[in-house]
Every structure is written in C-alpha cells, then in structure tokens.
Amino acid sequence: MVTFWGGKRKTLVTAQLHYLFMSSTWILPDDLAVPDFPADHPGPGAPVPQHWSKCFGCGDDQPTGLGMEFTTGEGLEVIGRFEVAKRYQGGPGFIHGGILMTAFDEAQGMACNAALRSAVVTAHLGIDFARPIPLGAVLELRSRVEGTVRRKVYTRSEARIVDGPLADPDVVVGSSYGLFIVVGHEHFEKGKDFVDGMPTGDQDISAV
Ligand SMILES: CCCCC/C=C\C/C=C\C/C=C\C/C=C\CCCC(=O)SCCNC(=O)CCNC(=O)[C@H](O)C(C)(C)COP(=O)(O)OP(=O)(O)OC[C@H]1O[C@@H](n2cnc3c(N)ncnc32)[C@H](O)[C@@H]1OP(=O)(O)O
16 A cells, blocks of 8 residues: 655545556545535436537547547436547557546546536546556546535546447446536636637536
C-alpha cells in the first residue's frame, strides 16, 4: 500500500497497488453529503446533451475531439461512450494514456453536471490504467458523484470495452477518481477574450 499527498491542496490519496484488481482507494471525507435525486430526472437511458459544442470531450463541432456521447444510467450515474480513433494512439496499437484521462475528466464532469445542475471545473483527477486499450475499441465510462462538501464534488468512474477489439464488458480497463469544484459564470468570463466559438445552448450553464 502506498499513501501519498495529491494536488496542491494536499488531498490525501491512498493507493493500494495490486496487479489483478482495480484497487486505488481515495479516502472520502466524513462529512460527505449525498446530493438529492433531481425531481425532473428522466430515468435511465435518456440522452445527456453536450455541455457545449466546441468541447474537446463532448462537442459535436470539434472535429479533432473525442465526440463522447452520454446517456443517463441508474440513479445519478451517467454513461459516456466513444471509439478509440487511430489519432489517439500512444504506444503502437494502443490508446494514449492522456486520452483516457481526458475521457474520464469529461465523464466525471458530466456526472457532476447531471447530478447538481451546476457548472464545475476539475481540481484533481487520479487514474488507474488496468489494461491496454486497443485502437478501434468502443469504451464505455460509467461515472457518478459520490458526494459533496460545500463546493467540492467527489466523483468516481470506471471504463470498459463494450465493442470492437478486446471487448469484454466484465473487465474494468481503467478507473478514475476526481475532485470537481462548483463555479459560477464569472469563472468562464475570464476566458471570453480567448474563446473559440460562441457557446450557446438550452442549458443555462452552456451560455458561458
Ligand atoms: C475549461 C473546460 C470546461 C468548460 C466548461 C464549460 C461549461 C461548464 C458547464 C458545465 C460543466 C459540465 C460538464 C463538464 C464536463 C467536462 C469537465 C471538464 C472540466 C475541465 O477539464 S475544467 C479544466 C481544468 N480545471 C481548471 O482549469 C481549474 C483551474 N483551477 C481553478 O480555477 C481554481 O483553482 C478552482 C476554481 C478549482 C478553485 O478555486 P476557487 O478560488 O474558486 O476556490 P478555492 O480555492 O477556495 O477552493 C474551494 C475548495 O476546493 C478545495 N480545492 C481546490 N482545489 C483543490 C485541489 N486541487 N485539491 C484539493 N482540494 C482543492 C479548496 O481547498 C477549498 O476547499 P474547502 O471548501 O474545504 O475550503
């Protein structure tokens, strides 16, 4: 077992390193509050809209991006999918680790947004790479909010290959834990001189 301090704010992270199982454990705070289930939640299987069209993770107007598509899962879970394109190659034949991390970032951010209906940004993200993921694989990421403390949102996610090469829905090929922070519109105001495109959308949070 390895214990270390992660992030500039010293989030305590304990990683139990095993070779057979996904095993990192992120110690959650004792005062974690579980968010209420939104009254207008559509139930499992409903599409979750992109949060804005130019997003590298989910945007449909971002040709080099991941193009992740999301649906609601059971409870507060969201399910994201994308195919590992050839341009995401790291080692020969396999996904670049940073691409998988990007996908986890997006998926956990979407889980926050679906559960809390608030804009969030990533403060800290941890990842376990459990299996090599081949080009052409279709990855499914299941993500959820574990709880909140003030503006801090604690999230978790697992990835599986559900179609294409090495598909096995019973095998977790990677997992992630993350800390997101709820922010207001003023956070994105700081980017208005650099923004590429004009964020619009029917979600209030998309009109950055
Ligand atoms: C840029 C892309 C995002 C575009 C989003 C567009 C629309 C958003 C709409 C909805 C979102 C929907 C889906 C999202 C989908 C994808 C997500 C992608 C998200 C990203 O990819 S986003 C890019 C990377 N991300 C950043 O660019 C953040 C840079 N950063 C900052 O902007 C500040 O750093 C900030 C705002 C994080 C905090 O600053 P702040 O001044 O507001 O608040 P403060 O410092 O007081 O922290 C409050 C409490 O969090 C604790 N805390 C803070 N940081 C911590 C850390 N690292 N470890 C442990 N604890 C930490 C403190 O200790 C305190 O805790 P306590 O309450 O206990 O005192």
